[in-house]
């Protein structure tokens with residue numbers, strides 16, 4: 001099975017990933033089988049404190065659109081949960097499908113959501129730079145939030161209104177006050193497991209924290225994601241859709257839950 005996943009991974013059109021990830025034993029995303037997850041009473045509540053003025057800009061990097069933050073100090077941080085240290089917010093981005101039937105990277109009991117939000121943090125207590133943290137087993141912590149089709153999301157709309165300005169790859173727009181905690185469900189329940197980046201360099205440096213509850217967004221907001229382009233201005237247009245990595249084998253890993 002592992003050779004086929006590596007081949008499938010290498011062949012997957014979007015992620016021209018190396019044929020095999022050296023020692024790839026903790027790759028992401030995975031299917032979270034609710035009944036196989038283990039309740040861990042020692043897991044603490046996740047403590048999130050973001051300073052909205054650390055928001056810098058929105059950037060189309062050709063994979064997704066990223067909202068980047070000033071991570072030069074401990075101003076937007078998370079701690080607690082499964083984490084041994086405090087982690088600094090660097091960026092958040094999304095993965096989504098061409099239609100509402102698919103789009104998320106992680107699945108829960110094989111249920112796919114139309115999109116998934118990733119809030120990317122790095123361990124600035126132990127590592128001097130993000131680039132170094134990306135290469136270390138405890139370097140990154142990513143909060144994953146599922147998006148489901150439903151009510152209009154006021155907080156997301158501020159982002160959606162800015163997307164036409166970053167339609168093409170390598171475009172950026174200033175975005176100077178935004179509190180990403182409005183995109184995180186208030187329900188404290190999450191799953192956590194040891195995984196990897198889901199785009200190159202696919203390094204096995206991520207403590208994943210996947211929120212149990214999704215947030216609701218409406219059809220127009222999902223459609224706004226789909227009008228972005230993978231391509232630069234002047235190139236033949238390729239809509240930015242299906243920017244998710246295929247599921248990876250769980251191998252020798254346990255998914256813990258913060259709830260019973």
Ligand SMILES: COc1ccc2c(ccc[n+]2C(=O)c2ccc(S(N)(=O)=O)cc2)c1
Nearest residue numbers: 118120131134142196197198199200201206
């Ligand atoms: C050292 O060179 C790098 C390092 C990191 C890079 C990257 C290119 C894209 C994204 N990143 C990321 O930081 C990155 C990639 C994937 C994810 S994910 N989808 O949350 O796993 C988060 C963050 C290149």
Ligand SMILES: [Zn+2]
Nearest residue numbers: 093095118198
């Ligand atoms: Zn991601």
